[in-house]
Amino acid sequence: MGSKMICVALLLCLSLGVMAEDPYLFFEWHVSYGTIAPLGVPKQGILINGQFPGPLINCTSNNNIVVNVYNELDEPLILSWTGVQQRKNSWQDGTPGTMCPIMPGTNYTYKFQVKDQIGTYYYFPTTGMQRAAGGIGMLKVHSRELIPVPFDWPADEYSVLLGDWYNKGHKQLKAFLDSGRSIGRPDGVLINGKSGKVGDKVEQPLFTMEAGKTYRYRVCNVGLRNSINFRLQGHTLKLVEMEGSHTVQNVYDSLDIHVGQCMSVLVTANQAPKDYYLVASSRFARRPDVAVAVVRYTNSNTPASPMLPSPPPENSAGIAWSINQFRSFRWNLTASAARPNPQGSYHYGKINITRTIKIANTRSVVNGKLRFGINGVSHVDPATPLKLSEYFGLAEKEFKYDLVKDDPATAGSGLVVAPSVMNATFRNFVEIIFENHEKTIQTWHLDGYSFFAVAIEPGRWSPDKRKNYNLVDGVSRHNIQVYPNSWAAVMTTLDNAGMWNLRSEMWERTYLGQQMYFSVLSPARSLRDEYNIPEAQQLCGIVKGLPKPALYSGV
Known part of the structure; x- marks a missing residue:
C-alpha cells in the first residue's frame, strides 16, 4: 500500500511539473535624469536606477520578464526590447505605434516572455531622441540547462555596449530635427558609457582575464548612426552567436558591427600576461572616432602597448571587406538551440515566396524641413497608437492602410507625410529587398521576427539576383545593413500576429519618418495566434475610456 502511495505522489509531482509555469524574473526600474559626461562635456543623461548604461537583464530561455518602470522624467517614456520576439504580444513591443507612453510621474509594468529564444539583445527608449541620452542596457538570454551550447562554458561573460555619442542633449537634438536641420556627425565613440584614450591612467580595467581561460564577450552597437569595428589587441575573436542564432565558429581579427546589431565572440587569454586594449572605431565616417578600454590579465602590472591593431580599410575597399565578412557568417545548423522560427524554416530555401516587398530609403525636404521615408511615405505617429x-x-x-507600395517604382512623386501601415497576410512567406540609393550606409530592423539574411550585393536588385542567395545557412537575425548604392535581401514567415515596426536603426532617420508598420492579423482571432490586450494596458488618444472589445478565445 505504501508503494502505491509513493507512485501516486510521484505521478502527481510529474504532472504538476509539466503544468508549472516557466520562472518569473522581477525588476523595478526608476528612470531619471542625471548629469553625465562620457566625452568630458556634461549633459543631461537618462539613468535607470542611477546607472548609465542601465541594469543588465540576465535570463534564460522561456523566462517570464516583469519590469515595473517608474518614469521620473519630465517627458513621456517608452522602452523597447530590441530583438526580443514577443510572440503574440505586440502590445508591449515598446514603440509609439503599439502602446501608450508612460507619462511623467507614473509607472507601467512590462510583462513578456523570452519564448524559445537565446542570444544577445538590448533595450532602449523609443520616445523622441531619448536614445541619444542613455536609458540603454543589455538583455542576455541563456540556453536552458537541458539544451547544450556548441562551445565549452566560458570562464566568464562580459557585456560590451558600443555606440557613437553626441555631446548635445537629446532635447536639443530633437529641436534640431523639428526645425528641419540634421543632427550632424557624432562627437565620439563610447565603450560601456566611457571613451578611453591610449595612455590614459587606468585605475580599474574594463574586464579581467586569467591566462589560459576563454571568455564570452557579448557586444551590441547601441549608437545612433555609425557602424563600428571592434577588436582586442593581440587576440582573435571567435564568432559564436549573432542576434539569437549560433553561428559557424569562424575566427576574425576584427568585426564590423552595424547600428542595432549584437553578437557574441569567444576570446581565449593566450597572450603574455599584461594589459591589452579593446578598441572600437567608427566605420564609413568622414572623421573616424576611436575609443579604447583596458582588458587586464590577472596579476598584471604591465601597461598596454600604444600600438593599436589596424582598422579595416575605408571607402570602396572597406565596403568590399565588410561585405565579404557578412558573406562569411553562417548559421550553425547542427547546434541545439531554442528557435522561434516556424516549423520547417530550417529549409527556408525550399519555401515558395508569396510576396516580394522592395524597400527603398527616401529623403526629401517637405515644407522646408528634412524628412526621410520608405517608398515615398514618411511615417508620423498618430495621437492613438x-x-x-x-x-x-x-x-x-x-490612418490609411497600404500607403507604402510593394515596389518603390509605383510610388508617386514627392514624399507623403502620414502614418504608414502595410497590410500583411498571416503566415505568408515573404521576401524583403532593401535598396540603398544613397552614399551612406543604412541599417534596418524588424520587430517581432527573425529573418534569414540571404544576400548583400552592390548595385540594384533584380529577380535574377536570387541565384546568388544563400538558401541553406543564412543567419536567422533581425537586423541587416545595406551598404551605399547596394541592396540586401531577407526572407521571413509572417507568423507572429500583431502590429510590428520595420525601421531604420539610424535614429535621426527613424524620428524623421524612415519607418513603417506591418499589420499581421490572424483571421481566427484566437488566443492560439495572439494574446488578448493586457488587463492593465494603458489607453490613450481616441480609445481612452472606451470599453474593451470582446476578448479572443480558444487555444
Whole structure:
C-alpha cells in the first residue's frame, strides 16, 4: 500500500511539473535624469536606477520578464526590447505605434516572455531622441540547462555596449530635427558609457582575464548612426552567436558591427600576461572616432602597448571587406538551440515566396524641413497608437492602410507625410529587398521576427539576383545593413500576429519618418495566434475610456 502511495505522489509531482509555469524574473526600474559626461562635456543623461548604461537583464530561455518602470522624467517614456520576439504580444513591443507612453510621474509594468529564444539583445527608449541620452542596457538570454551550447562554458561573460555619442542633449537634438536641420556627425565613440584614450591612467580595467581561460564577450552597437569595428589587441575573436542564432565558429581579427546589431565572440587569454586594449572605431565616417578600454590579465602590472591593431580599410575597399565578412557568417545548423522560427524554416530555401516587398530609403525636404521615408511615405505617429486604434475598430479615424507600395517604382512623386501601415497576410512567406540609393550606409530592423539574411550585393536588385542567395545557412537575425548604392535581401514567415515596426536603426532617420508598420492579423482571432490586450494596458488618444472589445478565445 505504501508503494502505491509513493507512485501516486510521484505521478502527481510529474504532472504538476509539466503544468508549472516557466520562472518569473522581477525588476523595478526608476528612470531619471542625471548629469553625465562620457566625452568630458556634461549633459543631461537618462539613468535607470542611477546607472548609465542601465541594469543588465540576465535570463534564460522561456523566462517570464516583469519590469515595473517608474518614469521620473519630465517627458513621456517608452522602452523597447530590441530583438526580443514577443510572440503574440505586440502590445508591449515598446514603440509609439503599439502602446501608450508612460507619462511623467507614473509607472507601467512590462510583462513578456523570452519564448524559445537565446542570444544577445538590448533595450532602449523609443520616445523622441531619448536614445541619444542613455536609458540603454543589455538583455542576455541563456540556453536552458537541458539544451547544450556548441562551445565549452566560458570562464566568464562580459557585456560590451558600443555606440557613437553626441555631446548635445537629446532635447536639443530633437529641436534640431523639428526645425528641419540634421543632427550632424557624432562627437565620439563610447565603450560601456566611457571613451578611453591610449595612455590614459587606468585605475580599474574594463574586464579581467586569467591566462589560459576563454571568455564570452557579448557586444551590441547601441549608437545612433555609425557602424563600428571592434577588436582586442593581440587576440582573435571567435564568432559564436549573432542576434539569437549560433553561428559557424569562424575566427576574425576584427568585426564590423552595424547600428542595432549584437553578437557574441569567444576570446581565449593566450597572450603574455599584461594589459591589452579593446578598441572600437567608427566605420564609413568622414572623421573616424576611436575609443579604447583596458582588458587586464590577472596579476598584471604591465601597461598596454600604444600600438593599436589596424582598422579595416575605408571607402570602396572597406565596403568590399565588410561585405565579404557578412558573406562569411553562417548559421550553425547542427547546434541545439531554442528557435522561434516556424516549423520547417530550417529549409527556408525550399519555401515558395508569396510576396516580394522592395524597400527603398527616401529623403526629401517637405515644407522646408528634412524628412526621410520608405517608398515615398514618411511615417508620423498618430495621437492613438496604431495597434490600439486597429484593435478597437477605429483605424479609419487614424490612418490609411497600404500607403507604402510593394515596389518603390509605383510610388508617386514627392514624399507623403502620414502614418504608414502595410497590410500583411498571416503566415505568408515573404521576401524583403532593401535598396540603398544613397552614399551612406543604412541599417534596418524588424520587430517581432527573425529573418534569414540571404544576400548583400552592390548595385540594384533584380529577380535574377536570387541565384546568388544563400538558401541553406543564412543567419536567422533581425537586423541587416545595406551598404551605399547596394541592396540586401531577407526572407521571413509572417507568423507572429500583431502590429510590428520595420525601421531604420539610424535614429535621426527613424524620428524623421524612415519607418513603417506591418499589420499581421490572424483571421481566427484566437488566443492560439495572439494574446488578448493586457488587463492593465494603458489607453490613450481616441480609445481612452472606451470599453474593451470582446476578448479572443480558444487555444
